[in-house]
Amino acid sequence: MVVNNPNNWHWVDKNCLDWARRYFDEHLVGLKTAERDGKRAEITSVSSMEGDCEVSQRKGKVISLFDLKLVMMVSGHVGDEKFEGSITVPEVAFDSEKDDYQFDISIYKETGKLSEIKPVIKEELLPQLRDTFYGFGPDLLKTHANDIQVPADQVNSQFTKGNLQSGPASSGAKGKPAQAASKTVTSKTEVATSSTSGAPKYNTTTLHLEPTFNVPAIELYQTFIDKQRIQAWSRSPLQSSSSKSVLEKGDEITLFGGNITSKLVELEAGKRLVFEWRLNDWRQGHYSRMAMEFHESKEYHETKLQVTWSGVPIGEEDKAKGNFMDYYVRSIKLTFGFGAVL
Incomplete structure (x- = not known):
């Protein structure tokens, strides 16, 4: 991303929604519970992600603003009976604390026996999801903050330079410093492929x-x-x-x-x-x-x-x-x- 922003003074936004989709695909898929009394569950895919995700800067300060809803597909077994279902998270937001996340667990073709997997998911899988969502904000800033600012050696203003040196102003975890992402996720713009050749495309x-x-x-x-x-x-x-x-x-x-x-x-x-x-x-x-x-x-x-x-x-x-x-x-x-x- 090319930035023309003298002294990092003006407001600059970067849309990171596509990067967020790839991030959650990489960090959520494969999370699973241990085998427990013949019960096991695993995240198999991120079915959908809706909302907004941006990194912004003004006067040398970098912030992240995101509010997302995610649906993850889950599968596993209870004894010899297999199941499929979903876990919906209505809000993953820039100002969410780790205990703020809410989860809606849905088991398809649910029976009394299959419902026994829900306590296992709550006790073993949801804490892993909370950790992933809580770490998203710092990883977002770590990956994209430099893309929306000119380098420090090109900044003459002591005010904005001071803000720049103080680091990102906020992230999805309140007061939590930006940490290095455990994995690198490459952003790529996704556009629709129309059924008619040569037709206009949408994001x-x-x-x-x-x-x-x-x-x-x-x-x-x-x-x-x-x-x-x-x-x-x-x-x-x-x-x-x-x-x-x-x-x-x-x-x-x-x-x-x-x-x-x-x-x-x-x-x-x-x-x-x-x-x-x-x-x-x-x-x-x-x-x-x-x-x-x-x-x-x-x-x-x-x-x-x-x-x-x-x-x-x-x-x-x-x-x-x-x-x-x-x-x-x-x-x-x-x-x-x-x-x-x-």
């Missing part, structure tokens, strides 16, 4: 949603591919590339007066659906990828819908998430009685 992010429905998985699955059901919960006419009553691979539909276009690209009965999905006002040719996995807990008579939604343009996250929860999840529950509506 994109991935959303992770987990609504729960009080219905068997196969019934919920049919609700997303049966055209009559789709028209019922969308409360709008459906235009389709096929005349068949049920969506098949490759079929494309438009909903909500043409505001949404959705193409089915993968399906596995009762288990998985993948759509290419776009809002009409997105740039021509740009599609996101909405992957749905259906996890049914027969013991609890419910199905958790795991939605991994990649390719959502940055800045559109709240709109996309809100529309999905209102016009898909809420509407399906109201139309078919598949669960409580909050």
